Amino acid sequence: MAPQRFREQFAQIQRSMPDVPLAIGPDEAGEFLYEKGVVLARDGEEARVVEDTVREHFTTFAGLSPDRVRRAGPETNRSGITRIQVADPSEGDGSGDPAVAGALRALSAAEGRAGRRLVSRNHVVSIAVNACPGDEPxxxxxxxxxxxxxxxxxxxxxxxxxxxxxxxxxxxxxxxxxxxxxxxxxxxxxxxxxxxxxxxxxxxxxxxxxxxxxxxxxxxxxxxxxxxxxxxxxxxxxxxxxxxxxxxxxxxxxxxxxxxxxxxxxxxxxxxxxxxxxxxxxxxxxxxxxxxxxxxxxxxxxxxxxxxxxxxxxxxxxxxxxxxxxxxxxxxxxxxxxxxxxxxxxxxxxxxxxxxxxxxxxxxxxxxxxxxxxxxxxxxxxxxxxxxxxxxxxxxxxxxxxxxxxxxxxxxxxxxxxxxxxxxxxxxxxxxxxxxxxxxxxxxxxxxxxxxxxxxxxxxxxxxxxxxxxxxxxxx
Known part of the structure; x- marks a missing residue:
């Protein structure tokens, strides 16, 4: 069987980040990796909009638990970004995260009105993307x-x-x-x-x-x-x-x-x-x-x-x-x-x-x-x-x-x-x-x-x- 390079690297990176549950996105397509159960937003009013919108969406449409939506970790960072937990990161496997996908969908209309992006996955930025980098030394x-x-x-x-x-x-x-x-x-x-x-x-x-x-x-x-x-x-x-x-x-x-x-x-x-x-x-x-x-x-x-x-x-x-x-x-x-x-x-x-x-x-x-x-x-x-x-x-x-x-x-x-x-x-x-x-x-x-x-x-x-x-x- 041919090597599954992206999934091999996913496993390698996950081992290097044992305390950060990761998922493959979008929806198992093998394009990028991201942190499970968490989304990013700019601190302040935008973060509050994200929290409120996701809670309402989970309550009304998604069948997910709205009481899990809360700030995760430090309130903000040097870049003015905050992590918002939308689900239990320990649930499920690494093949996508429905809660994160639902949170992104919930904000689509609000982003259209705002004219800019309000929410994001917490992606893994890496030198190892589908190849290693293009090969190994x-x-x-x-x-x-x-x-x-x-x-x-x-x-x-x-x-x-x-x-x-x-x-x-x-x-x-x-x-x-x-x-x-x-x-x-x-x-x-x-x-x-x-x-x-x-x-x-x-x-x-x-x-x-x-x-x-x-x-x-x-x-x-x-x-x-x-x-x-x-x-x-x-x-x-x-x-x-x-x-x-x-x-x-x-x-x-x-x-x-x-x-x-x-x-x-x-x-x-x-x-x-x-x-x-x-x-x-x-x-x-x-x-x-x-x-x-x-x-x-x-x-x-x-x-x-x-x-x-x-x-x-x-x-x-x-x-x-x-x-x-x-x-x-x-x-x-x-x-x-x-x-x-x-x-x-x-x-x-x-x-x-x-x-x-x-x-x-x-x-x-x-x-x-x-x-x-x-x-x-x-x-x-x-x-x-x-x-x-x-x-x-x-x-x-x-x-x-x-x-x-x-x-x-x-x-x-x-x-x-x-x-x-x-x-x-x-x-x-x-x-x-x-x-x-x-x-x-x-x-x-x-x-x-x-x-x-x-x-x-x-x-x-x-x-x-x-x-x-x-x-x-x-x-x-």
């Missing part, structure tokens, strides 16, 4: 070079572009990689389990920082470990964590964000609304990953790039396949994705500099591309068997060793490539405004690629080289 041969290779530029603290990576933390040995010698930030909380095996998603933030530094050496990179729990965080907390990240050191020139969620809507995430409005007033550019669902559904925060009030503040980035000519099979796409960069089989820093670190694969590869593509994509090559895909224990999972560099795929990594190109343009043109640099770079881009029949701008770093891969013989 792969060891590279000894002596392999990073790809993109390091550009010929000098790090100058007085003119360096400031880049904030909001992700998992830095690995303990990251400074052994010369390009990351001056990178700072938070450490990864726990790199390996008790068995000494590298945990899933560990090294994600370090890999991203290495890509930024390779494309644009004249950068001051700070990595914050906002997403340490299996690369995931609840929407209610995410807005606050974004505020915390920028307030620790001041707003940077560029934020690199390789996480998000879809939510079935085209108007953003309620939990990050306050942060996005503040971002709009700052000089910072947010560069965000388009996601790995192989879908055209809006993926937030990247899809803010399509909203008129945010199109100058946000650049959404999809992934090109290893040859740079077309979109990667896993990459989200659509009019809201503004640029594409190489995101398949990139090589950057992971861990194991000096002391090799073991890793056991969590997901099995597929016999054919799960998105229907015919090229040698990461869905099926290199082949491996993973722990989460083999529930019956019929196959032994594959183990590999990492010794510094690794190869990895996903829009997670196309994003820092685009960040590096913007930062390199700022340095080359002595441009201090990252939003102007983004416009100048996009206007000057002459490379294009084909993504699902659309001709799209392709940001190809001068030091990036295409990777050509042939599929191995079919399994007997």
């Amino acid at each position: 792969v060891p590279v041969p000894p002596g392999a070079r990073p790809n993109p290779a390091a550009a010929r530029a000098v790090h100058d603290p007085d003119s360096a572009v400031s880049v904030l990576v909001v992700d998992t933390g830095l690995m303990h040995d990251h400074a052994a990689y010369p390009l990351l010698a001056h990178t700072r930030g938070d450490a990864q909380v726990e790199e390996c389990g008790e068995d000494g095996v590298l945990k899933q998603y560990c090294g994600h933030g370090t890999f991203i920082a290495g890509l930024v530094a390779a494309v644009a050496p004249n950068t001051d990179i700070t990595v914050r470990n906002t997403l340490n729990d299996a690369g995931a965080i609840l929407e209610y907390e995410f807005g606050d964590k974004l505020f915390e990240a920028v307030e620790r050191d001041g707003w940077p020139d560029v934020i690199s964000l390789s996480a998000g969620t879809s939510n079935g809507r085209t108007d953003g995430l309620l939990g990050v609304d306050a942060f996005m409005r503040e971002l709009r007033e700052q000089p910072t550019l947010l560069v965000a990953a388009a996601g790995n669902n192989g879908s055209d559904a809006h993926f937030w925060p990247a899809a803010y790039a399509e909203l008129p009030d945010y199109e100058n503040a946000v650049l959404s980035v999809g992934a090109l396949r290893a040859d740079g000519r077309q979109g990667a099979c896993f990459s989200n796409h659509g009019s809201w994705v503004r640029a594409y960069a190489p995101g398949e089989r990139l090589t950057s820093a992971l861990t194991g500099f000096g002391t090799p670190v073991p890793y056991v694969y969590q997901h099995s590869t597929y016999d054919t591309c799960r998105y229907g593509f015919g090229y040698a994509c990461t869905c099926r090559h290199p082949r491996h068997t993973g722990v989460l895909s083999e529930d019956d224990g019929s196959a032994k999972p594959d183990q590999v060793m990492f010794e510094g560099l690794a190869q990895w795929s996903g829009t997670s990594f196309a994003t820092p490539v685009a960040v590096g190109m913007i930062a390199a343009h700022m340095t080359a043109q002595a441009q201090t405004d990252p939003r102007k640099a983004r416009r100048q770079l996009m206007d000057a881009t002459t490379e294009h690629a084909d993504v699902r029949g659309a001709r799209v701008p392709a940001l190809l770093p001068p030091t990036w080289r295409p990777v050509r891969v042939s599929l191995p013989p079919a399994r007997p």
